[in-house]
Amino acid sequence: MTTRSFRSTATTPVERGREFGLAHAAQIAATVDAYRRIFATRAGAPVDLAHWGGLALDRIAAVSTALAEEVAGIADGADLPxxxxxxxxARTEILAAVGASGAHECSTVVHVGEGSPVAVQAWDWYAxxxxxxxxWEIPHADGHVTTTLxxxxxxxxxxxxxxxxxxxxNILHHDQDGAGIGDPVHVLARAVLDEATDLNHALLKLSTAAVSASSSLTVIAVADGESAAISVECNPGGVGYALPDDNGLLLHTNHFLSNPAALHDDELRTGPDTxxxxxxxxxxxxxxxxxxIAQVLTAMNSHLLGGGALCCHADSTLPSTGQFETLATVALDVEAGTLTAHAGGPCTHPLNTTPPLETRMLNLKxxxxxxxxTKDVQALVDFYHGTLGLPFHLPYEPDEEWAAIDFGNLTLYIFKSEVGEHAPRRTAVNPDNAPGLDSFAFEVDDLDExxxxxxxxVEWVDQRIEWKHPSGTWYRYRPFFDPDGNMLYITEPHPTDA
Structure with a gap:
């Protein structure tokens, strides 16, 4: 897969459509043929494209006369009916009308807050x-530009x-979908981008649509340093809305997030991966x-659900009309009015920072x-805080019978326990000790001092010890016990480069 692009030069609907049709006649014909096969497979019999197309043409004109003219121009340029x-x-509407199921696709992430919004979608569809x-970049006569994948x-x-x-x-599935051909959702999407001058205008366009195939159209808006996002869940029963959470995060997959539409959701039975x-x-x-965007792509890089995953790949064991994959990963820059489209899923996106599973390592810090x-929290507090002079990491409340001591680069937590007896004291001679955690050591600048x-x-365990490694690094150290018999060291390290 590769990312192709085209910028129109004509600005009137008919001429724009004709220009596009002439430039892409072969690709448009291939798309029509592909959907003819998909419709037939899903319907279980050949589908009369002229019949359904005639119904769709009326609904396209109801949404936008300009876009109906553009459709006519494309047909003329591509030399197709x-x-x-x-x-x-109206492919989504026809699939619903012929009773298609199993077309589960798309995961969307939007974040709004301070700065520019982040808006990313993994577009999953037929492989x-x-x-x-x-x-497709579409300049308009008034100077504004629509860009659409x-x-x-x-x-x-x-x-x-x-x-x-x-x-x-995001496509949705409602139990009332498929009653004839309603306003085509793809045409609605384009109409919003072409016609809406602000968020309210866009919402009014979508909220009054009469659809026969449910979809969530998530609209992101930027104006005067502010941003907002809302998912408009268009369905035959009306319209519902989903808003970002308190952190500005808005997610959508392929099930309804609003009521009452959620009570009529077919996707929960046919595509629970959502x-x-x-x-x-x-x-x-x-x-x-x-x-x-990179963090969102990393979050989307999941193959957990196989063919229904956030980043999905075609299952070669299925017939071609039943294979789905992430065809493109799209990021919008709403403030700049541009988009970037990567051919393929999040796992192959250049901004994705997730390493391949076979090379991934645990990132311990x-x-x-x-x-x-201990049986005596206060005794250890007196020793570590009083004798050794280490500060508390958290305020110490004796009645709570626990303490947090700041060891500098880690925190020691002391907790009360009345179970059993303390393990036997350890010695400074490793071969004399049973397996297990042995000791911990405090670095000091001057061991003598x-x-x-x-x-x-303190109770010393042994005399001062010196140990030298062949590399030249050497240590002087001396072990001692805390009141419970846990062994500690003070150590004076001498690295090779010292």
Whole structure:
């Protein structure tokens, strides 16, 4: 798969369509043929494209007369029946009308807050259409530009407008879908990007749509330093809305987030992967106040669900009309009015920072804390805080019978325990000790001075010890016990480069 692009030069609908049709006649014909096969497979019999296309053409005109003219121009330029172009623009509606199930696709992440919004979508669709899409730049006579990722011959899908609006797209499934042909959702998406001058205008366009195939159109808006996002869940029963959480994060996969539509959701039976994808994104992005595009892509890099994963790949064991994959990963820059489209899933995106599974390593940083269990918390507090002079990491409340001591580069937690007896004391001679954790050591600058300070205050385990490694690094150290018999050291290290 590669990312192809085209910029229109004509600004009137008919001429723009004709220019596009002439430039991409072969690709548009291939898209029509591909959908003819998909419709037939899903319906279990050949589908009359002229019939469905005629119904679709009426609904396209109801959404936008300009876009109906553009469809006619594309058909003329590509030398195809206008009903064929209208039919692929209503491909979601026709799939619903013929009773198709199993078309589960797309995961969307938006974050709004301080700075520019982050808006990313993994577009999953039929693998057979992997070479049937492009990025189309559409200048308008008034100077604003619509940019959309779409399929050849289809007016629009995911996109942005230089008026500060962006749109992401997720298919939904409602138990009332498929009653004839309603307003085609792909045409609605393009109409919003072409016509809406602000967020309210976009919402009014979508909220009054009469659809026959449910979809979530997530609109992102930027104006005067502010940003907002809302998922508009268009369905035959009306419209619902989903908003960002308190951290500005808005996620959508392929199930309804609003009521009452959620009570009519077919996806929960036919495509339950949607709830796992949603939860995976929620957990991976939780707590991030300003996630970057790279962090979102990393969160999307999951193959847990196979063919229903956030980043999905075609299952070669299935027939071609039943294979789905992530065809493109799209990021919108709503403020700039541009988009970037990567051919393929998040796992192959150049901004994705997740290493391949076979080379991934656990990213341990440092020892944060350690615990000692004791029958006498106060005795150890007196020793570590009083005798050794180490500060508390957290305020000490004797009645609570625990303490947190700051060891400098880690925290020692002391907890009360009345169970059993303390393990036998250890010695400074390793071969004499049973397996297990042995001791911990405090670095000091001057062992002589530290020994002099501790003399009479601690119980020494042994005399001073010196050990030298062949590399030249050597240590002087001396072990001692705390009141419970845990063994500690003071050590004076001498690295080779010292």
């Amino acid at each position: 206008v009903t064929s172009i209208a039919a692929i623009n 057979a259409l992997s070479d049937s899409w492009l990025v 779409t399929e050849y011959g289809i007016l629009g899908k995911i996109g942005v407008s230089t008026r500060g609006l962006g749109l992401l797209f 709830v796992v994808r949603y939860d995976t994104l929620r957990r991976r992005l939780a707590g991030r106040t300003t996630p970057s 440092r020892i944060d804390n350690m615990d000692i269990l 530290s020994e002099a300070y501790l003399d009479g205050k």
